[in-house]
Each structure stands twice: as structure tokens, then as C-alpha cells.
Amino acid sequence: MTTPASSAPYKLGLNHVGYTTLVICIFFMALSTLAAALRVWTRVVKRAKFGIDDWLLIASVILFFPFCANILVGVYTIGSGQTYTDPLVLASKSQQYFKSEYAIPPLYAINVTTIKLSILFFYRRIFTTDSFLRNNYIIMGICTVWFVVAIIGDLLYCIPMATFWNPEVKGKCFNFPLYFLVMELVDMLLDIAILCLPLKIILSLHMPLSKRLGILCIFLLGALVIVTSAIRIGYVYKPSASLLSLAQASLWSVINLGVAILCACLPTYKPLFGKFHTICTSLWTNHFSANSGSSTTKAAPDSHSNPTAYYYRMGDSNGDNIHMTGVSTQIQSGSKAQSLPSDGVRVQRDVHVS
Numbered sequence: 001m002t003t004p005a006s007s008a009p010y011k012l013g014l015n016h017v018g019y020t021t022l023v024i025c026i027f028f029m030a031l032s033t034l035a036a037a038l039r040v041w042t043r044v045v046k047r048a049k050f051g052i053d054d055w056l057l058i059a060s061v062i063l064f065f066p067f068c069a070n071i072l073v074g075v076y077t078i079g080s081g082q083t084y085t086d087p088l089v090l091a092s093k094s095q096q097y098f099k100s101e102y103a104i105p106p107l108y109a110i111n112v113t114t115i116k117l118s119i120l121f122f123y124r125r126i127f128t129t130d131s132f133l134r135n136n137y138i139i140m141g142i143c144t145v146w147f148v149v150a151i152i153g154d155l156l157y158c159i160p161m162a163t164f165w166n167p168e169v170k171g172k173c174f175n176f177p178l179y180f181l182v183m184e185l186v187d188m189l190l191d192i193a194i195l196c197l198p199l200k201i202i203l204s205l206h207m208p209l210s211k212r213l214g215i216l217c218i219f220l221l222g223a224l225v226i227v228t229s230a231i232r233i234g235y236v237y238k239p240s241a242s243l244l245s246l247a248q249a250s251l252w253s254v255i256n257l258g259v260a261i262l263c264a265c266l267p268t269y270k271p272l273f274g275k276f277h278t279i280c281t282s283l284w285t286n287h288f289s290a291n292s293g294s295s296t297t298k299a300a301p302d303s304h305s306n307p308t309a310y311y312y313r314m315g316d317s318n319g320d321n322i323h324m325t326g327v328s329t330q331i332q333s334g335s336k337a338q339s340l341p342s343d344g345v346r347v348q349r350d351v352h353v354s
Helices: 016-045 052-078 087-126 130-155 176-196 199-203 209-220 223-236 243-299
Strands: 310-313 323-326
Touching: 016 052, 016 243, 052 087, 052 243, 087 130, 087 176, 087 243, 130 176, 176 223, 199 209, 209 243, 223 243
Parallel strands: none
Antiparallel strands: 310 323
């Protein structure tokens, strides 16, 4: 007697949400690490003292990795919302998936709070008016209260916790979609308050309009965080959220935290932008000098007959590393040579010809 052929084992294949989540996690883990490294490098180069805002940002990047790892566990457990045809396999995989989902809210709360506090402490480095500091303290206090409520609510959502992922365990869970909506709305309002906090001072600064707008744009990039939060709410706040919907919400949680880390680092890059601008200007000047120098060199008169001649020293045959040097020869009679413009570069002005 032969037994019926058993069905082939289910091979987990990622759907479009699964592949997107995998790529987004890798991308933002790399981007957040680079953002934090540039922030640290800027502090070291400028010899600026590390503050609590820097340490909080570094902590948020470190916490971002286990958050993404937990998201990827869910991706590879149930394929980011894919449905298994075998109900027994689906039940087993679902339990593993919902364990991962249960860990997402507290990990998110810890991560997003460290980012918010990092930004608020950074503000205190720049803005020191009494009214600003008072409002800063108020928002810090609200963030702390939100964090405490979020951790308690996330961990005690189901009593016992196993009720969340194991339907055989008898327990009680409160209305999570409503709780999530309220907490996320408060979180969004805090983001808006943090963004708007320095706007009045920035707009009143006595500097060129272009520079004010540039600073303003850096701060307003945080609006992307609010957009991603709104999208997360749209996926989670559903009376009967599907596995695919929860997977999409996890994806946008990664984007939300990744963008928040980047926005928290951008305002600290001003010295880096200034150095980059100086390098680009120098390269452009050298390039322009090289292009105009080739014809000038050919037509240049002999330096013995013209004590204020210019010459161009080529770095190599390809024309790279070109230095424009002003040369003046000192007349033997002792008369002073005319001063030559050097575009802010100190050059040797006396050449002794033997």
C-alpha cells in the first residue's frame, strides 16, 4: 500500500514588500552609520566638545540596528505578509512573526525618543534665550512622558504577553489600533513642535536671505519624518489589519527612523559643507588657471627682461596639481619690486638669480 505523496515543502519567497524592506533596512543602516560618522568627524576636525546630543545620536544609531534586525526576522519568517497554503505551517510561522511584531513598538519608542532628545539638546547649543530654553524643557518633558507611557503600553498590551502570538493562551489585550493611533498622533505633534521651535529665531537672524533659507531647509527636512509617520498610521490603524498591512507598516517604521537620524545629523554639518565648498572653489580656480595658463605661458616674456613676470608650474603631464605662482626679481640696485596680487596665497617674492 502506498501512501499519498506529500506536498512539496513550502519555499519561502519574498514578495515585493519583503524585498523592499530588505533593501531599505540595508540602505538606512548604512546611511545612518555614515551620517553619525560624519557628525563625529566634524566634531573632531573642529575640535568641538562632544555633548549629550552627540551621545544620544550615537545611541540611536546603535539601537537602530537591532530594530532593523527584528524587522528582517519578520521578513524571513513569514515573507513580509505572504500567505502559506498549509494552515499548520501558517500557524507556526505566524507565532514567530507576531513575536517579532510585539517587539517593534518598544524598540521604536526607545529609538525615536533618543533622536528627539538629541535634536532638543542640540538646539540648546545654539539658542540660549530664556523663552526658547523654557519651551525646549517643556517639549523634553512631554517626550519623556510619551516614552514612559509608550513602553508601559507596548509591553503590557496583552496580559500575559503570549496572548498576542499564541491564540491558545487565554488572556486579555486592549484595543491596540486605538492606542496606536493616539500615541502616533502625539508623536507627530511632538515632531511638529520640535521643527517649529527654532523657526522664529532663524527667520529673525541678521544674515543673507539665501543663508537663512538654507538653514531653514535643513530643519524643515524633518517634515519627511511627519510624512512617514502618517503613512505608518494609515497601514496600522485598521480594525482588521492583515499581515501584509503590518509588514508595510514595519517598512515605513524603518524609513521613519532612518530619515529622523539623517535629519538630526544634517544641522551639524555646516563646517563640513564650508570645507567642501572651499575645496570645490579651489579645484575650480586651479582648473581655470590651468586652462588660461597654457596660452599665457607660451606668450610670457623672459623673466630677466620683465621683473614682474608670471609663470605656471605644472604638476605633471596631465595638467593636474597646477600651481600659479607670482614671481618678482629683485633688482641688484636695491630697488623694491612691485607687489603682486596672489589671490590670498602667500608666495615667495624674492628670487636670486645666479
